[in-house]
Amino acid sequence: MSRKKSITENESALDVEQLLEEYDADASKSRKFDGLIGRITALIAIAMSIFHLYTAGFGTLLSARQRSLHVIFAFTLGFLLFPASKKSDKSKPSILDYIFVAINIIIFGYLFVYVEQIAYKGGNLNTIDILFGGIAILLTLEITRRVVGPELPIVAIIFLLYAKLGPYLPGILAHRGFSWERIINHMYLTLEGILGVPISVSSTFVFMFILFGTFLDKTGVGEFFIDVAYALTGHLKSGPAMTAVVASGFMGSVSGSSVANTVTTGAFTIPLMKKMGYRPHFAGAVEATASTGGQIMPPVMGAAAFIMAEFTGIPYVKIIAAAAIPALLYYFAVGIMVHLEASKLGLKGIPREELPKFTHIMKTNGYLLVPLFVIVYLLIKGYTPLLASFWAIIASVVIAVIAVLIKRDGSFGVKQFFSALEHGAKGSVGVVCACACAGIVVGVVTLTGLGLRVAELIISLAHGKLILTLFFTMIASIILGMGLPTTAKYIVLATMAVPALIKLDVNLMAAHLFILYFGVVADITPPVALAAYAGAGIAGANAMKTGFQAVKLALAAFIVPYIFAYDSSLILVKEVVGGEVVFLPFINAIPMIVSAVIGIVCLACAVEGYLISECKTYERILLLAAAISLLKPGLITDIFGIAVLAGIYLLQRFRNRDGVEQPVKM
Secondary structure (H helix, E strand, O other): OOHHHHHHHHOOOOOHHHHHHHHOHHHHHOOOOOHHHHHHHHHHHHHHHHHHHHHHHHOOOOHHHHHHHHHHHHHHHHHHHOOOOOOOOOOOOOHHHHHHHHHHHHHHHHHHHOHHHHHOOOOOOOHHHHHHHHHHHHHHHHHHHHHOOOHHHHHHHHHHHHHHOHHHOOHHHOOOOOOHHHHHHHHHHOOOOOOOHHHHHHHHHHHHHHHHHHHHHHOOHHHHHHHHHHHHHOOOOOHHHHHHHHHHHHHHOOOOOHHHHHHHHHHHHHHHHHHHOOOHHHHHHHHHHHHHHHHHOOOOHHHHHHHHHHHHOOOHHHHHHHHHHHHHHHHHHHHHHHHHHHHHHOOOOOOHHHOOOHHHHHHHHHHHHHHHHHHHHHHHOOOOHHHHHHHHHHHHHHHHHHHHHHHOOOOOOHHHHHHHHHHHHHHHHHHHHHHHHHHHHHHHHHHHOHHHHHHHHHHHHOOOOHHHHHHHHHHHHHHHHOOOOHHHHHHHHHHHOHHHHHHOOOOHHHHHHHHHHHHHHHHHOOOOOHHHHHHHHHHOOOHHHHHHHHHHHOHHHHHHHHHHHHOHHHHOEEEEEOOEEEEOOHHHHHHHHHHHHHHHHHHHHHHHOEOOOEOOHHHHHHHHHHHHHHHOOOHHHHHHHHHHHHHHHHHHHHHOOOOOOOOOOO
């Protein structure tokens, strides 16, 4: 039985494009138009992709020029594609939109053309500088409001007011304050504001990996991942749910959006989970949780890995190496939870003869993995992420063309090539706008020293206790991460929350991964759980119920960061000195990994109330205690945790001597 057939047998086939428009913020707000305007917009998008491909392969422009042209392209597409409000005409841009496009080209074109002259100004602004700078800030806030939503612009406005009103603020937050002229200069004419580090990374690595992901999608990698996951896991009792976990892990590793990932894989997995007996809210939560995990799964990590490399000075390859084990533990935890749920419900897997054959899938479509192998190989060999992504895109095109010539199925041709260029650029608009607006936040932090002030405030509230500092940082990360793209939430948190952890001697790598993980789980944490709500919408389930179920499934993501914050051997890091990472041999991390794995099993059993049969109340309490002890480094605690798990397992085997697992009555 083919995968497509199983979709049809489930329920009516789900239209991924329609679901994206309904649940993905970028897709739901953007205009869809044909005709002359549609062709012009497509040409602008294609030109943007060609520009980035050229600079990736043959050398970037001067920093200010690379960044300003990047912003011109993205803002132009943003004003054309995203209406000012829900009441605006979605069939075509308004006169105001065209005015904004023209102003955008003039304002940032000024930086592109006069970059050398601006460099010699030394802060001596003229009237045009001040006027253009003020307009640039307003344009950035407006385009981000349209494309991303109001949350990030509101945060940026608060930060701008903080820079201005410093003398009037209480206690540790007070500073001498800055004139609007100084603020505008910092935000517009330097590389520490709108065109700062976030846009620097966006205009190089991030855009190219978004484009790479689009080319993978156009060549059919998404369907290939789902087919592989279905073939490998469909026979398990937790089959459809495990398919969601594995497929979303594959997809998420090269995706930049938890919501888009939820919709893309959820269109197949959620109806199938419901058909096999999972409750709707659980099915939606599984997909949302697995898709959200993609934002912490190497190699892309929601594009945050590239920005992290810039902020920390740690090479990108070392960041993804450190992030790998916690990400795998996240997916292991979700997999255990769905397996236990299937056992509780007495579910059965799909007969193997009805599943696609793994060997057949690999023989017919295994070539689709070549671009991924290319990019991993080049990164390991020391190529920059920019150049590695360039050659990976070239590889994806070459492989697709060769496949078409051999198969003669017309699945990838000139039309698909230009479609990938167009959709890659359009898909980057949200990230670029978020990075530009986040640049304002970073600019205020560098101008005022706010990061250190917030660090002192957090440490003061925590009375210098690391566990409380981590807890307050976790809460702040979840709150600030709600509703923001992964790149934006990481940038805000890296400037605001990381300094407090560094002051208490948390490893630099661990500190940045800590805030990223909790910023990411905001996507499944109510009340603003965008990925969970997308999953609920597809499943036809209650949104809040799905959100809380997703949190339950992702409990490991709330615990694992505390482990590596206290003991960085879990991320294979001994220490970070001046951006140079000293790695531990993998063998040194094995005891910690084993403890974490067993601890996660205990935690999952305690939460689900099931091991090999239904747990008594006291067994759940003991399993929770065992989980806590295993997740805390130490030989004694490990022995206690393992003994409890083994004891309860034997006790349940004794109670259930016939060896038949009994489903729990729900």
